[in-house]
Amino acid sequence: MSQTSLDDDELFGEAATEMRSDVEASLAEARGALPDGDAVWDVEADNTLGVLNALKTALDVGDAEDHLRDAKKWYTMGERADAFEDADDLAEDIASVEALIEDVEDAREQVGGLTSTIPQLRSTLEEFEDDAADAEADADAEEAEA
Structure with a gap:
């Protein structure tokens, strides 16, 4: 084997090692960019909408993608x-991180849906309560007249 092909094989081996290291480093950075479990679990707010907004913020995958x-x-x-x-092992790690990112994004979308639904639901429930109170007051007034 000539010196040139030996050098080429060595260079290819080094490049392969560096490539593997790059994949592993990028996967580590992706994992590091994902939200912390405690940040998703422990949110503080004064009301439901505040909790949902805090949770939506906590579910941001950042630069993980x-x-x-x-x-x-x-x-x-x-x-x-x-x-x-x-x-x-690299293929499994990539699939694992990809699935986790998808799960976090799905959860964020669901929370986003609730964030837009809850205020409307509150308004509808308040209107229902007001209508029920008005109906009860009208019934009481009719009873008093009779």
């Missing part, structure tokens, strides 16, 4: 170049 995209990009490059000897 960008970091996941970087991990997937480097993983794809490494896979296509057949640079990884065993990349099953």
Whole structure:
């Protein structure tokens, strides 16, 4: 084997190692950008709408999607170049982080829906209570007249 091909093999091996490190680092950054469990669980507010708004804010995935995209990009490059000897763990980690990001985003959308629904529900319930009180007052007035 010539010196050139040995150097090329060594360079390819180094590049593969660096690529794997890049994927792992991007996955770590994606995990780090996800909301903290306590931030989602422990929210403080004066009313339901405040709690929902705080929860929606806490469920922001931040830069996690960008970091996941970087991990997937480097993983794809490494896979296509057949640079990884065993990349099953990377594929599993990518899928795991991707699923978690999707779950957090789904929860954020649900909270967003409640954030817009709760004020309307409150108004409707208050109107219903007012109508019921008016009907009761009218019934009482009719009884008093009779």
